Amino acid sequence: MILSLAISKIKSKGYKITKPREAILKILISSKNKMLSADGILKETQIICANINITTIYRNLEILENIGVIHKVVSSKGISLFKLLCNEFHHHHLICNYCGKVESIDFCPIEYYKKISADKDFYLTDHKLELYGFCKNCINSKKNIF
């Protein structure tokens, strides 16, 4: 997603374009293939928007998630991580354990699981599927990965 699209999404929902909001967007865009915490976003935005407050970060992240500009996952330590939505169809992510690089993978087995769930009288609403591994770069670098 690019800035102009994000901004038009925001405007179309009746939200204003403020300096803090734009700073947050810019940071999200410049880290589009990396998950960021609220605190990480705060620190990055402070560079381009001096007085921004963590409250503003959270309030904007909530709005941006609701209007479909960003995507949130909760890490295994319970911390919320955010990243700009890719501008594609539903897909999943392959995340490098070492450098955090994210690759998209289109295949999703959800239809199969919907069937299985229905057989078990479960109504499926949601799923979490994340793949972890090491990217070529990190395998090739002689770093202490394994």
Added chain:
Amino acid sequence: MILSLAISKIKSKGYKITKPREAILKILISSKNKMLSADGILKETQIICANINITTIYRNLEILENIGVIHKVVSSKGISLFKLLCNEFHHHHLICNYCGKVESIDFCPIEYYKKISADKDFYLTDHKLELYGFCKNCINSKKNIF
């Protein structure tokens, strides 16, 4: 997993069998197909172990996770949920958003993803796949689910 196996795992790692620890185990075993929060476990164990403290719950859950007796997931609200490890082959879980009921699902698409990942020069090491929805009981109860 049954109590005796869990206890022998605990002993084999040099941990003691205390009353609070045993109470926690019993609760986990009696709710083996349900995800429980630390607070939920506290409330249940208080019935059979009056003075137990939330600190003790957390400390024991950490140990039990480390020695492979329980399994932890983090909900989308960032709350840690726990359940006894099933004693079976690799599988995934279908979790009721409302009551926490868990069903096991044997199908796992990992082989397929391994192939896709290799094509992208990614070496897959791990994956997280959780399915969320509502169980029959919770749909039928007229509670405010949706």
Added chain:
DNA sequence: TTCTTATTGCAAAAGATTTGCATTTAAAAT
């Protein structure tokens, strides 16, 4: 430029989880 309302910053609250420390207890040693 003025007006209206959303947005912001700050401080404080809330909720989950962790830590420090003195006391208690399991289980090994005697």
Added chain:
DNA sequence: ATTTTAAATGCAAATCTTTTGCAATAAGAA
């Protein structure tokens, strides 16, 4: 059975992330 000792516990307080209340500010319409 008693003593010993290290682990485990309970309590209070701290920490960390996230949320809320409120007065001040700023965006964008009039």
